[in-house]
Amino acid sequence: MNIFKFLILIISFSSIYGQSSGKAVYGKKWVDPYTETERGQELKKTNPKLYKEYLQTEQEQNKLTKQLRYHLDFNKNEGLFYLEDIMSIDDNPMIRLATGPFQGEYYQNNINDNVIWQLESFDGDYLIDLNPVQWNLENKQKTINGYKCYKAVGEEKTSNNGNEVTTQVVAWYAPDIPFNFGPIGYNGLPGLIVSLSTRGEHYFLEDIQLSKDKKEIDEPTKGERMTYQEFVGMFDKKMEKIRP
């Protein structure tokens, strides 16, 4: 390696590793829509009218979701993931179709090793402590937005009316962006998560800006504090109450 190549390598290394904060912007898509599942295809045969209604809802959902932009602000130790305010979509009563259930703010703190989800729901505000995901790092790699990324797969276990439910999370992270945060509270990988799929949602990095400036991240404080298990258990009971 000649001196010129060596200098370029040093400069590019320090330009990324010398950064202390950043701001990433993500888009979102819905994947595995219900109408394309086996049960959805069965519905197409047994109740075409209802199937058409579901299909139209999905189309509206996709259209609205294209307008959403999510931000991840971070410094070395903390990250905050949230939906950008857009006046035109805030006025749309259909917007919940696009945001989906897992809306709100996600605060990640590497020092305390905790992730808090702040949710403003139909019937109250909650601060939910999320469980860390146990990642399985795979050797698969691909380039996303110019970054060499590696695949990681995680599993989350929750209960639904006493039955254990396992949800898979697939993430692609970039070791060249040495901040271990990601969308909707997922973190703990050796690099920023640039692509994440779980629960029918797919988040993908659109833009990132790194900075040498220090950035303050505020921890959300509004809402009733509870664990994720307590939160889900509360909705088990709510669903039982409205069961037809």
Next chain:
Amino acid sequence: MRKIALLAVILGSFTFPVSGNTIEMVEEENQECLQRAWDYGTEHGRGNSYAEWFWTNDYIERNC
């Protein structure tokens, strides 16, 4: 949840004033809509009870 509670109140009050086919039809229609909302919510919630509740409620807000 407010909408569900509201619907329950509405359904309750509709059974009170007069007895007739119209009232029964309204109630039946709403019951059918609540059933559709439940089906939609449980199908789209992917086994997560919070997500099931969210989509059920969302369907009611939009359709019932």
